[in-house]
Amino acid sequence: MSSASGVMLTRHEATPSGPGSLGSFYTLVTLLLGMKPGEHEYKVMGLAPYAPARETERAVAALGKVFTMTEGKPSRFEWRRRGPLYRALLEATLGLRFDGIAGGAQQILEEALVRWARVARQRYGGERLALGGGVFMNVKANMLIADETWLGDLFVFPSCGDESNAVGAAYLGYLDLCAESGGKAAPKPFGPAYLGPDIQESEIEAVIKGRNLASRYRVSEHTAIEEKIAELLVSDGVVARCAGRMEFGARALGNRSILANPSDHRVVDLINRMIKSRDFWMPFAPTVLREREGDYLLNPKSFASPYMMLAFPTNAKRRDEIVAAIHPQDGTARAHILDEAWNPGYYRVIREFERRTGIGAVLNTSFNLHGEPLVCSPEDAVDTFERSGLPHLALGHWLVSKK
Numbered sequence: 001m002s003s004a005s006g007v008m009l010t011r012h013e014a015t016p017s018g019p020g021s022l023g024s025f026y027t028l029v030t031l032l033l034g035m036k037p038g039e040h041e042y043k044v045m046g047l048a049p050y051a052p053a054r055e056t057e058r059a060v061a062a063l064g065k066v067f068t069m070t071e072g073k074p075s076r077f078e079w080r081r082r083g084p085l086y087r088a089l090l091e092a093t094l095g096l097r098f099d100g101i102a103g104g105a106q107q108i109l110e111e112a113l114v115r116w117a118r119v120a121r122q123r124y125g126g127e128r129l130a131l132g133g134g135v136f137m138n139v140k141a142n143m144l145i146a147d148e149t150w151l152g153d154l155f156v157f158p159s160c161g162d163e164s165n166a167v168g169a170a171y172l173g174y175l176d177l178c179a180e181s182g183g184k185a186a187p188k189p190f191g192p193a194y195l196g197p198d199i200q201e202s203e204i205e206a207v208i209k210g211r212n213l214a215s216r217y218r219v220s221e222h223t224a225i226e227e228k229i230a231e232l233l234v235s236d237g238v239v240a241r242c243a244g245r246m247e248f249g250a251r252a253l254g255n256r257s258i259l260a261n262p263s264d265h266r267v268v269d270l271i272n273r274m275i276k277s278r279d280f281w282m283p284f285a286p287t288v289l290r291e292r293e294g295d296y297l298l299n300p301k302s303f304a305s306p307y308m309m310l311a312f313p314t315n316a317k318r319r320d321e322i323v324a325a326i327h328p329q330d331g332t333a334r335a336h337i338l339d340e341a342w343n344p345g346y347y348r349v350i351r352e353f354e355r356r357t358g359i360g361a362v363l364n365t366s367f368n369l370h371g372e373p374l375v376c377s378p379e380d381a382v383d384t385f386e387r388s389g390l391p392h393l394a395l396g397h398w399l400v401s402k403k
Helices: 022-032 041-050 053-064 085-093 098-124 139-146 164-181 201-210 225-235 266-276 290-296 319-325 344-357 378-386
Strands: 002-005 008-011 067-070 076-079 128-131 153-156 217-221 238-242 256-260 285-289 311-313 332-334 336-338 361-366 392-395 398-402
Touching: 022 041, 022 085, 022 098, 041 098, 041 139, 053 067, 053 085, 053 098, 067 098, 098 139, 128 139, 139 153, 139 311, 139 332, 201 378, 201 392, 201 398, 225 238, 225 256, 225 344, 225 392, 225 398, 238 266, 238 378, 256 266, 266 319, 266 361, 285 290, 285 319, 285 332, 285 344, 290 319, 290 336, 319 361, 336 344, 344 361, 378 392
Parallel strands: 128 153, 238 392, 285 336
Antiparallel strands: 002 008, 067 076, 217 398, 238 256, 256 361, 285 361, 311 332, 392 398
């Protein structure tokens, strides 16, 4: 926990990494459920809403015998049991349903993080929160923190690995340079996350020619590619888009994305068969135009969500328009709220789709094969397109479609 004054941060409390951290607890639960620790925690979060309330309560009670949360200084997560922690969890949860364990772990995580947010405010003041790290990739917990009545603004950093240190180093370097030169430091907020490599038309043309795509697929160039993508979303439902600079962080935000019509529930199974192979309980997510967020999302404080790091309850009256991009069990959406200035090309795609359908949102999921990284280059995009069942690839201003 740290507090900020101007450009200065003061750290007040910290929990050492390792077994005593809340993240380690959630990772052990991931392993307990037969999933890959350090990678599949998001699956536990996605599974949790399916647990019946009674099963969740049983799991919370059982897990509470293994550890507790304290509000001392620092506030911390403490194991009640000594010895191998995985064995302690295994013994405590024997006989419990797998979805109940997920629900219990998620509830414990949510309650702990909300408590810590309240403790931070009580001890150090303030009505604005900045969150970062792997635990805060849990968008459901972030949603509950955002719902705190005292909270006026919320920022969740879009990446949780070591690569995020580079951003902090850049800010720190800037402050050091200002101090050395005697200039007044005026750092800008972290903005659009399109910080990766750009795509040049010459690269696209080289890949199309080098891989002889025109002999196997329909290849065409479009000056208004955004309109063409929108047409295909209406008629065929699914288009992969690779354009502009790649996203920094854990989410695809339109430039390395698979897009689909969010009102057609059938595209969920279609995308999973084509490329994603997701577990049945895992939902997809929407990109919603900023001007239309009130139609689809319950966001009374109008919090920004430019990095897809918050979940929102959805408007039941318009839920059918984004049915393929919400969690089918609890009706929440891990929404990317898009401002035109942050990505004009992607914004035009959704506007053109809206003009044809009246829907101001699209389903947006990362452009990658299951278990592989997000595509980066035109070569990556074509390779993934060819190894998947995707019907269309919008590559810059070019469209490649399977015959």
